[in-house]
Amino acid sequence: GAGVSQSPRYKVAKRGQDVALRCDPISGHVSLFWYQQALGQGPEFLTYFQNEAQLDKSGLPSDRFFAERPEGSVSTLKIQRTQQEDSAVYLCASSSSDRGFYGYTFGSGTRLTVV
Amino acid sequence: KNEVEQSPQNLTAQEGEFITINCSYSVGISALHWLQQHPGGGIVSLFMLSSGKKKHGRLIATINIQEKHSSLHITASHPRDSAVYICAVFNTDKLIFGTGTRLQVFP
Numbered sequence: 001g002a003g004v005s006q007s008p009r010y011k012v013a014k015r016g017q018d019v020a021l022r023c024d025p026i027s028g029h030v031s032l033f034w035y036q037q038a039l040g041q042g043p044e045f046l047t048y049f050q051n052e053a054q055l056d057k058s059g060l061p062s063d064r065f066f067a068e069r070p071e072g073s074v075s076t077l078k079i080q081r082t083q084q085e086d087s088a089v090y091l092c093a094s095s096s097s098d099r100g101f102y103g104y105t106f107g108s109g110t111r112l113t114v115v
Numbered sequence: 116k117n118e119v120e121q122s123p124q125n126l127t128a129q130e131g132e133f134i135t136i137n138c139s140y141s142v143g144i145s146a147l148h149w150l151q152q153h154p155g156g157g158i159v160s161l162f163m164l165s166s167g168k169k170k171h172g173r174l175i176a177t178i179n180i181q182e183k184h185s186s187l188h189i190t191a192s193h194p195r196d197s198a199v200y201i202c203a204v205f206n207t208d209k210l211i212f213g214t215g216t217r218l219q220v221f222p
Contacts, residue, residue, distance in 0.1 A: 104160060
């Protein structure tokens, strides 16, 4: 597609529920990043994929967070047993270059609210 | 202390004013990005800099590597420039973001 597409756009989850957030990157982009943006804050790095390989998951806040990109294109960020502190906008970005050095295209994000 | 600091946090201006947003960082970088984020979350990349100065329309970005400082200028500001402007530095293998500057331009 023309841009990075994320779905759903908004998600309300009850505390303890599992959620799955989807990112469709620009076709052919090798690098894919997930970021978490709390209200009023800048995005914080969660994890990075180069094709299907998850090269860096150092930003995932707990083992309740899991990301995959099995075929090197679409990626899913899964959060198990959601907690209120998981409420944030989850941003996905993709890049044609290794590690995104030459620039990124961001999706519009998924706003997750845990009640 | 944040590795990327922006100032001011909030900025209001009248249409036509010259705007400056500052970014200072404390880590080694290979590039610096200026990003624009509109309400609803969409982020648009404005510039990527590793040295000197870049200009695109009414936007100008400069970087001083020795001083670890960058500025984003908007000339002849317009209400449609209202957004959050975010500075992000490319460190090793990931972007580190500042907390953003919220700009509101009034007619």
